[in-house]
Amino acid sequence: MKLNIYTNYNFHIKQEKIIFLILFLIIIQSTIKYKESLKKEIKYLNNIYIKIKNDLNLTFNNKLNKKLRIGIYTFGLKGAGLQRSSSLMVNYFYKIKLFEIILFTINKKEENEYSIPKDIKRIYIKYNNLNKLIKETGKRMVDILIYQFPLYEHIEKLNLLKNIKVIFYLHQCFLYWIYYNYFIFKNLYKTYQTLKYVISLIPFENDYLFKKWNISSILMDNFISYEYNYIIQSDLSSKTILMIGRASDKLKRFDLGIKSMKYIIQEIPDCEIKIISEVLDTDFLQNLKLKLNLEKYINFIGYTSTPEIYFKNSSLHIFPSISECFPMVLCETKIYGIPNILIGFDYVKMSKGGTIIIYDDSPESISKEVINILSNIKFRKKIGKEARESMRKFKNELLLKKWVKLILSIYNGDEYFQKFLNQENHISEEKSINIIKNQIKLLKLRKKNFENVTINNLENFTFMEQIN
Secondary structure, eight states, rough: OOOHHHHHHHHHHHHHHHHHHHHHHHHHHHHHHHHHHHHHHHHHHHHHHHHHHHTTTTTOOOOSSSSSEEEEEEEESSSHHHHHHHHHHHHHHHHOTTTTEEEEEEEEOOOOOOOOOOTTTEEETTOOOOOHHHHHHHOOOOOEEEEEEOOOOHHHHHOOOOOEEEEOOSOOOOHHHHHHHHHHHHHHHHHTTOOOOOEEOHHHHIIIIIIHOOOOOEEEOOSSSSOGGGOOOOOOOSSSSESSSTTTTTOHHHHHHHHHHHHHHHHHOOOEEEESSOOOOHHHHHHHHHHOTTTTTTEEOOOOGGGGGSSSSSEEEEOOOSSOOHHHHHHHHHHTTTTTEEOOOSSSSSOSSSSSEEESOOHHHHHHHHOOOHHHHHEEEEEHHHHHHHHTTTTTTHHHHHHHHHHHHHHHHHHHHHHHHHHHHOOOOOHHHHHHHHHHHHHHHHOOGGGGGOHHHHHHHHHHOOOO
16 A cells, blocks of 8 residues: 555656646747747848938938837827827838837827727826826837827936937927916926927928027928828819818908808809818807808808818818917818918928918908919919929838937937938028018017017017016
């Protein structure tokens, strides 16, 4: 009996040793395979890296041992220009096999979002939860974060991070903050003076004014929604006028377009305005429409993620916003060859070509230009053609290359980032000063405390800080 127990015990010990040995060999084999696989991946990654460096004429000598992790923080993937441009950025960055994209969004997933690749990691973070953003970027080992919000207190804290490089992406012109909230303007742009990586979308800001304000910035474009060569121009056959955007935002000033319709229909009674926007919080516009007896002429369409269905035969877009930066709707309507009426903002990149720019805020001035365009098919087609042709130069693939060059330069250190900055082209000082003169005239019309402001005052940030 004892012998059997002893024999069984030895048998079990030997069996356990054999199992352990087999498991050990499996682990060794798996580790070897993993290392071989990792080695192949790194080799493949660096072959791509070498090709990209050659294509972009970059002189980095290093090798990569992993993909670069790029974090993008945005509202969500449904709605206005920021959401649209963020979705496009994600889709284009995804094409670069050196990058791993991690998307941080304030809004949870919604219906009818702009599409992005399904395997993109997406993390929900509330608007004011900076601590979670910092924690998640650390946890996900993000190398570069693209931060897109004008929260100066958050920006200050993000700028102190040592283990991550943050690109601060400006989506508003400084004029927006002057008109909207001067306290935010002063604090925000004082904070921008301390940052290393700032993206500006406006040439005269980036090339001239920011230099005066000691803000170091990089001029970029937004990715645009439509590829020029795949769009068929509107035939401009109808008397349909478009207004597109966040109608609830009073700085978008849709009321000016509605008020102008009172004068337009006296000359062109068969025209209408289609407002493509969320209807929520637009009661003040709905009431204005009723007050002016324009029920037949003003049509609130609601939100759509495919506004292009209304572009095919529309003849005009009224854009009465008080300030813009890189307006997607202007890009989209112009690519379709639709003329635009702008109120004052002559500083955005696509402001020229197929546009009429008015330098006052009167509905009468708007209506005069609308009547001129809608009553003259020859003129309408001429400026529609100019609008479309002016968008030929905006190419997403070229912009993607510039983004890749910027990200790799930042990742590889200040020496290369400075080289990137030194290669930038700038608009002339004369052009910048002319734009500033125009904007000061408008400021004086719109805000009494700017009645005595000069160009020299505007260029002096210390002076600007002292204005109440």
